[in-house]
Amino acid sequence: MEIRDLRVEFDVPAGRLPAVAGIDLDLRRGELLALVGESGSGKSALSMSLVGLNRGPTAHISGEVRFGGRNLVAASEKELRGVRGRDISVVFQDALAALNPTQKVGDQVAEMIRTHRKVGRRDAWKRAEELLGEVGIANPVQAARAYPHQLSGGMRQRVMIAIGLANDPAVLIADEPTTALDVTIQAQVLKLLKRLQAEHGTTIVLITHDLGVVAEVADRVAVMYAGRVIEQGTRDEVLFHPQHPYTMALLHSVPRVDGPHTDRLPAIAGSPLTGVTRPSGCAFAPRCAFASAGCGDHMPELLRRYGGSGHLDRCLLDEPARGRARAGSDSQAVAP
Amino acid sequence: MNLAVPGSLRTPWMIVKRLAAVPLVMLALATMVFIAMRMLPGSPATSLAVGGGAASQSTAEEIAENEARINEALGLNESLADQYTTFLHDVATLDLGRSFYGGNDITKLLGEALPATIELTIAAMLIAVLIGMVTGVVAALRKDTWIDTTTRAIGTVSFSLPWFALGVLSIVIFGVWLRWLPVIGRIPNALDYHPFTNFVLLDAILQDRPELIWPWIKHLILPATTLALSMAGFITRIVRASVLEVLSDDFVRTARMKGLSGGAILRRHVLRNSSLPIVTVLGLQFGSLLGGSVITETVFSYPGVGNLLINGIMQRDYPIVQGAALAIALLFTLVNVVVDLLYLALDPRLRKA
Numbered sequence: 001m002e003i004r005d006l007r008v009e010f011d012v013p014a015g016r017l018p019a020v021a022g023i024d025l026d027l028r029r030g031e032l033l034a035l036v037g038e039s040g041s042g043k044s045a046l047s048m049s050l051v052g053l054n055r056g057p058t059a060h061i062s063g064e065v066r067f068g069g070r071n072l073v074a075a076s077e078k079e080l081r082g083v084r085g086r087d088i089s090v091v092f093q094d095a096l097a098a099l100n101p102t103q104k105v106g107d108q109v110a111e112m113i114r115t116h117r118k119v120g121r122r123d124a125w126k127r128a129e130e131l132l133g134e135v136g137i138a139n140p141v142q143a144a145r146a147y148p149h150q151l152s153g154g155m156r157q158r159v160m161i162a163i164g165l166a167n168d169p170a171v172l173i174a175d176e177p178t179t180a181l182d183v184t185i186q187a188q189v190l191k192l193l194k195r196l197q198a199e200h201g202t203t204i205v206l207i208t209h210d211l212g213v214v215a216e217v218a219d220r221v222a223v224m225y226a227g228r229v230i231e232q233g234t235r236d237e238v239l240f241h242p243q244h245p246y247t248m249a250l251l252h253s254v255p256r257v258d259g260p261h262t263d264r265l266p267a268i269a270g271s272p273l274t275g276v277t278r279p280s281g282c283a284f285a286p287r288c289a290f291a292s293a294g295c296g297d298h299m300p301e302l303l304r305r306y307g308g309s310g311h312l313d314r315c316l317l318d319e320p321a322r323g324r325a326r327a328g329s330d331s332q333a334v335a336p
Numbered sequence: 337m338n339l340a341v342p343g344s345l346r347t348p349w350m351i352v353k354r355l356a357a358v359p360l361v362m363l364a365l366a367t368m369v370f371i372a373m374r375m376l377p378g379s380p381a382t383s384l385a386v387g388g389g390a391a392s393q394s395t396a397e398e399i400a401e402n403e404a405r406i407n408e409a410l411g412l413n414e415s416l417a418d419q420y421t422t423f424l425h426d427v428a429t430l431d432l433g434r435s436f437y438g439g440n441d442i443t444k445l446l447g448e449a450l451p452a453t454i455e456l457t458i459a460a461m462l463i464a465v466l467i468g469m470v471t472g473v474v475a476a477l478r479k480d481t482w483i484d485t486t487t488r489a490i491g492t493v494s495f496s497l498p499w500f501a502l503g504v505l506s507i508v509i510f511g512v513w514l515r516w517l518p519v520i521g522r523i524p525n526a527l528d529y530h531p532f533t534n535f536v537l538l539d540a541i542l543q544d545r546p547e548l549i550w551p552w553i554k555h556l557i558l559p560a561t562t563l564a565l566s567m568a569g570f571i572t573r574i575v576r577a578s579v580l581e582v583l584s585d586d587f588v589r590t591a592r593m594k595g596l597s598g599g600a601i602l603r604r605h606v607l608r609n610s611s612l613p614i615v616t617v618l619g620l621q622f623g624s625l626l627g628g629s630v631i632t633e634t635v636f637s638y639p640g641v642g643n644l645l646i647n648g649i650m651q652r653d654y655p656i657v658q659g660a661a662l663a664i665a666l667l668f669t670l671v672n673v674v675v676d677l678l679y680l681a682l683d684p685r686l687r688k689a
């Protein structure tokens with residue numbers, strides 16, 4: 001999947017809110033890409049727009065999402081219906097809300113199968129039970145007959161994943177699939193995703209706040225800020241040789257990468273951009289401790305600067321300044 | 337408006353409790369009717385004595401004499417306390433007594449009238465739900481377009497139309513001008529209907545008389561629609577709000593993510609989840625529907641409990657009024673039990689005992 005200059009804007013009372021402000025990103029077959037960034041940085045808006053789930057009268061989506069020889073942004077609803085759930089599926093954050101409260105769990109999995117394949121009711125149900133077993137539910141036959149409220153949080157999230165996997169999609173987008181779960185269950189769900197990636201060759205986009213999660217499972221990382229990717233690279237590049245002051249600040253705000261997971265990152269000083277008007281220069285400049293006069297002129301391009309071949313960032317600092325920033329980010333990462 | 341009912345109130349246990357309360361409710365109601373009837377100005381004896389034939393020629397003395405005789409015959413000369421005890425005893429033994437006029441057995445009268453009223457109100461509810469659901473869903477799906485605005489305006493108007501006016505209007509238009517539909521009664525005498533259960537549809541099946549069904553439906557259409565319209569307007573509003581709410585729920589997004597078409601999402605996910613408030617409305621509105629049926633039955637000379645009740649009140653026929661009121665109360669209670677059961681059927685989250 002190749003994403004080119006993807007923009008998602010919403011009409012809001014104050015004007016047009018650029019939730020995704022021009023994103024270029026390639027998804028490589030079979031990889032697990034982590035999408036990280038503060039709340040409101042546009043992670044969900046980006047992932048929803050890949051299959052047009054946030055289309056609507058107040059949404060303006062432009063750019064390209066190339067997938068299977070098509071541009072999904074320009075595709076009709078009917079075309080997209082064939083892609084959704086079959087080639088690309090999404091696992092949502094709050095499984096309790098994302099599951100239909102009045103439908104048996106088995107029916108909700110079976111529905112996903114029957115939407116895209118000519119399978120009888122009985123066979124679809126059987127397959128649903130198998131899938132529930134595959135995602136690690138201990139008693140799948142019984143669970144299939146349960147309603148969502150009768151299952152635990154971890155089980156519900158597994159059900160969501162089973163729905164996502166039902167048609168063995170090429171791409172699975174998991175939007176913060178573990179934030180509502182406690183630490184042990186979180187670890188189990190992540191392991192499950194990792195196993196699916198290995199066994200089915202599924203490409204996974206994992207949206208998360210949690211850099212601990214990233215360290216555990218990601219192959220590559222894209223860091224988002226104010227609707228743009230400001231740094232991307234392999235997990236080790238981004239976590240151990242961050243190039244962008246925002247990434248450094250994010251890393252700094254996590255106590256220890258392999259330490260206990262936290263639901264939300266401790267706030268970075270200053271507040272993220274959420275308004276309809278954006279500064280002309282670097283979007284992070286108002287909060288950046290290393291900003292200089294040049295930073296306000298124009299938005300730095302997403303380029304390979306001082307990192308490895310696939311390690312891109314949007315920051316004008318030169319190499320020595322980055323080194324100092326990295327060293328200094330322990331004491332004063334960002335301006336108050 | 338949030339009509340969702342807290343889950344704990346709708347458990348099976350709740351239904352048991354509600355059923356257990358029925359006798360108490362009936363007792364309270366019977367007492368209220370007993371008192372109310374005796375507080376109304378005028379008495380059965382007066383209306384009998386005056387209304388009995390050549391009343392205008394009777395002297396005041398004659399009337400007074402008649403009254404005394406009648407009072408004694410009807411037991412109305414006893415003390416109120418004694419009357420009340422007798423009354424309670426009769427109610428408890430399901431002996432509702434006889435009409436002051438003509439001496440008809442009231443249990444038998446109600447056995448004929450109650451099924452007619454049940455048919456009328458069920459037909460009205462079906463029509464109201466059908467109209468209300470369709471218009472409510474359409475309004476929600478076309479939110480903020482002229483379709484939505486028009487539908488809501490019509491809904492609001494029909495919600496506030498008085499039954500009486502609506503009934504008379506429909507009689508004039510469909511019965512008198514267009515002559516499309518019969519406007520009086522329940523089933524033509526010419527058909528020679530011999531009631532068994534008194535539910536026409538059931539009898540038509542039991543007695544193998546399919547020719548009864550169509551005339552019966554034709555007689556039901558106008559009164560049932562008259563009765564249904566105001567409830568339909570209410571349901572339109574509730575359904576619209578509730579569909580809009582469900583449409584914004586996360587599981588609808590999941591359904592879209594699955595690649596379901598708009599129609600499938602509506603049928604399989606939205607309708608069921610937005611029907612819960614409708615069930616609440618049916619329960620809440622059934623009382624006013626019964627009130628409406630009293631008026632509608634009178635306007636259409638429809639032989640139901642409401643008609644019986646009105647005639648009873650006009651003639652100060654205590655036993656009839658008491659019997660009819662009790663029958664209506666019983667119906668109301670039963671419908672609310674059905675509503676509770678519907679809740680359990682529709683929402684699995686409430687099924688924990």
Ligand SMILES: Nc1ncnc2c1ncn2[C@@H]1O[C@H](COP(=O)(O)OP(=O)(O)OP(=O)(O)O)[C@@H](O)[C@H]1O
Nearest residue numbers: 010012017019038039040041042043044045046274
């Ligand atoms: N349908 C919408 N209408 C209007 N604004 C929206 C809509 N969806 C998202 N936004 C706005 O777009 C911005 C990005 O939202 P998004 O949900 O993508 O953030 P996020 O990175 O997923 O945050 P979180 O980590 O809290 O989930 C936010 O300011 C949000 O308020």
Ligand code: SF4
Nearest residue numbers: 282285288295315316
């Ligand atoms: S471009 Fe300037 S303001 Fe933006 S992150 Fe780099 S140093 Fe900070």
Ligand SMILES: [Mg+2]
Nearest residue numbers: 043044045175
């Ligand atoms: Mg989000």
